[in-house]
Structure formats: structure tokens, C-alpha cells
Amino acid sequence: MRGVVFTGDRGVELRSFPDPEPGPGEVVVRIRASGMCGSDLHTYRAPAAAESGALVVQGHEPCGEIHAVGPGVPVEMAKIGDRVMIHHYWGCGTCPDCRTGWPQMCSVIEPRVPTLNEHGGHAEFIKVPALQTIPLPPSLSFKAGAAIGCGTGTAWGGIERLGNVSGRTLVVFGQGPVGASATMIAAALGARVIAVDVVRRRLDAAEKFDADTVLDATAGDVVEAVRELTGGRGAELAIETSGVTPVAKQALDVLAPWGKACFIGIGAYVSFNTKETLRRQLTILTSWTLSTVQQIRCAEFVVSHGLPVDEVFSHTWSLDDAVAAYEWFDQQRDGKGVFVP
Ligand SMILES: [Zn+2]
Ligand SMILES: [Zn+2]
The missing domain is CATH 3.40.50.720 (NAD(P)-binding Rossmann-like Domain)
Known part of the structure; x- marks a missing residue:
């Protein structure tokens, strides 16, 4: 698959990576929308030498469909074709922070975060623990699901x-x-x-x-x-x-x-x-982003109030346009961008 990486000093490249295979408890999601987030710009603008996450795929607002399911994942949790949002952090899964829906605050392991130490969503696929997928309500678009995963959810x-x-x-x-x-x-x-x-x-x-x-x-x-x-x-x-x-x-x-x-x-x-x-x-x-529970509540609220969350996105890009997309986003003069692979 292809994925967008930051090489430092505002460098952006589209690189090839092996297609991900789900391990035990994991799923692979085919990306249908991957939001650009203001916090991307901290990494994008960072000097090349200081950027430790430069070689992982960027994008922490992915949304899509389950493409492959690893061993041990109950069918009730994930099956091929399910439309899902992703809570874009995972921790040990058992500490009080993880159990209350805040894996980004896990005190047992260093939390795994797409764009920092795991591949993110600006690609054709992403591999995540099945537990971190959240059903996308049928009336919401993949773009809305991406927004709720970080910007709107925050x-x-x-x-x-x-x-x-x-x-x-x-x-x-x-x-x-x-x-x-x-x-x-x-x-x-x-x-x-x-x-x-x-x-x-x-x-x-x-x-x-x-x-x-x-x-x-x-x-x-x-x-x-x-x-x-x-x-x-x-x-x-x-x-x-x-x-x-x-x-x-x-x-x-x-x-x-x-x-x-x-x-x-x-x-x-x-x-x-x-x-x-x-x-x-x-x-x-x-306030720092949101919990898994809040992500579900936020999506329910967007549905019940018919909020036009999709309209937060002013620009849609393909992965091939990644360089231009981040040059545009760096100006911070418009709304939000989203990649549709
Ligand atoms: Zn974000
Ligand atoms: Zn934990």
C-alpha cells in the first residue's frame, strides 16, 4: 500500500509499505476518509533530525470499512464490511485509564498512537486492535466519522x-x-x-x-x-x-x-x-481529545441533531496530492482537509 510520511521541515512523501496483516485481536480497516488535523502541523513543521516519527504513515483521523479480521476477534465486534470509526490510541487495555475509555492516558505501557509510533490513516489501509474500532452510525458519512475521531470529538x-x-x-x-x-x-x-x-x-x-x-x-x-x-x-x-x-x-x-x-x-x-x-x-x-465513550456519545449527538459535520471539511484530497494538501493546510486560512484514498 501507499502511505503519506513527513520527512521533516515540511517535507511530505508518498511511500510504499507492505499491506498490513491483522494479528490476534486486530483488524485491518480499508480507509475511506482520513482527516487532516491541526496537530499534524507540529510534526510537519518539525526539523528533520528531531522528528522521530517521520517514517510512520501520518493521519490520526481514519474512518473506513473492516477489510480483514485477525484470530480471536468475536464476530459481534468486527466483521468484514463493517463501517467503523477508530479511537486513535491504544494502551494495555486493562488499567483504570484504558478501562474507562482513556487509553491515551495508559500508565502501564507507552500508548500506541498512529502518526507517532504506529502507522496512521493517510494510506489505503490501517491495522488497529479490534477494540479500538467504534461502529459508524449508518446515517453518517466516512468523512463525518473521521472528524468525530479527533477534531469534532475534541x-x-x-x-x-x-x-x-x-x-x-x-x-x-x-x-x-x-x-x-x-x-x-x-x-x-x-x-x-x-x-x-x-x-x-x-x-x-x-x-x-x-x-x-x-x-x-x-x-x-x-x-x-x-x-x-x-x-x-x-x-x-x-x-x-x-x-x-x-x-x-x-x-x-x-x-x-x-x-x-x-x-x-x-x-x-x-x-x-x-x-x-x-x-x-x-x-x-x-481538555485533551476524547474517550472511546465520548466518541460514541458524540456520534449519537451528531446523528440525533443532524449536525452538518461533513461541512467542517472544506477540501478533499487524494493521496497523490499530499504535498499540495499539506502546503495548503500549513497556511491555516480555511477549514479542514480530508484524504479519500
Ligand atoms: Zn487530531
Ligand atoms: Zn492501560
């Missing part, structure tokens, strides 16, 4: 951390794939969403995804604008997806007393003065 995880968003004002900083998904999900849950970005096309998409108000951060002071929109009090809730330090600070500054902020974007540094912050009784949360 938004879901952050919103679950915030708790009840219904009837509350939520500022979503960044309208990339995760932020756009957060806007869509929170609006469907009944939140009044204020969507913030610096790219007009992304703000237009946020409007389509039912944001109550969109704010162009290049056009004025976001913190002031949120105060005006909330009668001077501030927002009850904020989600930060950009990973940019000054933006992360705004996520705290927009909050009303008793407000909660959830940090999802990677790379920002957040500092706060405890005296000022505790007098506002703020809650500061982080």
Missing part, C-alpha cells in the same frame, strides 16, 4: 468538561476544525455562541454553524466586544482552540464572575494572578 470533549452550556454565553476562540465543531455542537445544545477568529471565511462558516455572533479579532478588542454583548458582565464560558498565548489570555479576560474556561489549543502559555482570579471565582479547565 470539541465534544471540551464541551463536556464545561458541563451545562444551555442558555449560557460561550465564547469560542478560533474557528478552525475544532472551534467550528465546538460552535456547531454548543449551539445545538442551546448555548449562545460568540465565535472569534481572524479569517473571514472561518467566521462565515461559524455563522452557518449557528453562532449567535461572530467577532473578527483583527477588527477591534475582543474582550471589550464580549463585554458589550453581555451587558458589561462578561461570558459565562469560554473555549480556547487556537493555542496562541495572547488569545489564551483573552479566554480568561472575557469571563464573567464564576466563569469557566476550557483550554484545548496546544502551545499557549497561560498565566494568571491568583488574587484577581480567585476573587472572580473562575474555573480553569483543560
Whole structure:
């Protein structure tokens, strides 16, 4: 099979690999959609020498159909032709973290992660433990399943951390794939969403995804604008997806007393003065991707609310276009890309 690898310093190559064979407890999934994720760019931009994962196939948002089943996998769990999403981490399988659906936090073995130490989904096939496959609801496309596996699922995880968003004002900083998904999900849950970005096309998409108000951060002071929109009090809730330090600070500054902020974007540094912050009784949360259980719940919610998750993808690429696809994605001016092998 062919697979996309990163060679460092923004190098991308399509290389040949042996077709995977499933071992005991494993399945091989034929990829029908493999999402591009903002976190790919950390590896893509890394210097060649420092990139230890350069030779594994990239892509950690795979979705497809079971192509081959290894020994010992019960037919109820996986059979050829099943449409599946993939929870893209696996651990020991038996520790408390793994058993509660958080194999990425496994404390017994180093978690296995496509793109880091296992081959990922930007290929024709991927081999994974059968336990890490999750049925894709019949009404959802493979693209939707790919999005729920990471970008949209990460938004879901952050919103679950915030708790009840219904009837509350939520500022979503960044309208990339995760932020756009957060806007869509929170609006469907009944939140009044204020969507913030610096790219007009992304703000237009946020409007389509039912944001109550969109704010162009290049056009004025976001913190002031949120105060005006909330009668001077501030927002009850904020989600930060950009990973940019000054933006992360705004996520705290927009909050009303008793407000909660959830940090999802990677790379920002957040500092706060405890005296000022505790007098506002703020809650500061982080959220890292999602559990297997949350992936199932997120998919059910997308189905029951008919959310247009596919529309988070603005571009579809073939594996042959991988170089151009990542050059485009590196600009971060649009939505999300997906490979359809
Ligand atoms: Zn991701
Ligand atoms: Zn474990």
C-alpha cells in the first residue's frame, strides 16, 4: 500500500509499505476518509533530525470499512464490511485509564498512537486492535466519522468538561476544525455562541454553524466586544482552540464572575494572578481529545441533531496530492482537509 510520511521541515512523501496483516485481536480497516488535523502541523513543521516519527504513515483521523479480521476477534465486534470509526490510541487495555475509555492516558505501557509510533490513516489501509474500532452510525458519512475521531470529538470533549452550556454565553476562540465543531455542537445544545477568529471565511462558516455572533479579532478588542454583548458582565464560558498565548489570555479576560474556561489549543502559555482570579471565582479547565465513550456519545449527538459535520471539511484530497494538501493546510486560512484514498 501507499502511505503519506513527513520527512521533516515540511517535507511530505508518498511511500510504499507492505499491506498490513491483522494479528490476534486486530483488524485491518480499508480507509475511506482520513482527516487532516491541526496537530499534524507540529510534526510537519518539525526539523528533520528531531522528528522521530517521520517514517510512520501520518493521519490520526481514519474512518473506513473492516477489510480483514485477525484470530480471536468475536464476530459481534468486527466483521468484514463493517463501517467503523477508530479511537486513535491504544494502551494495555486493562488499567483504570484504558478501562474507562482513556487509553491515551495508559500508565502501564507507552500508548500506541498512529502518526507517532504506529502507522496512521493517510494510506489505503490501517491495522488497529479490534477494540479500538467504534461502529459508524449508518446515517453518517466516512468523512463525518473521521472528524468525530479527533477534531469534532475534541470539541465534544471540551464541551463536556464545561458541563451545562444551555442558555449560557460561550465564547469560542478560533474557528478552525475544532472551534467550528465546538460552535456547531454548543449551539445545538442551546448555548449562545460568540465565535472569534481572524479569517473571514472561518467566521462565515461559524455563522452557518449557528453562532449567535461572530467577532473578527483583527477588527477591534475582543474582550471589550464580549463585554458589550453581555451587558458589561462578561461570558459565562469560554473555549480556547487556537493555542496562541495572547488569545489564551483573552479566554480568561472575557469571563464573567464564576466563569469557566476550557483550554484545548496546544502551545499557549497561560498565566494568571491568583488574587484577581480567585476573587472572580473562575474555573480553569483543560481538555485533551476524547474517550472511546465520548466518541460514541458524540456520534449519537451528531446523528440525533443532524449536525452538518461533513461541512467542517472544506477540501478533499487524494493521496497523490499530499504535498499540495499539506502546503495548503500549513497556511491555516480555511477549514479542514480530508484524504479519500
Ligand atoms: Zn487530531
Ligand atoms: Zn492501560
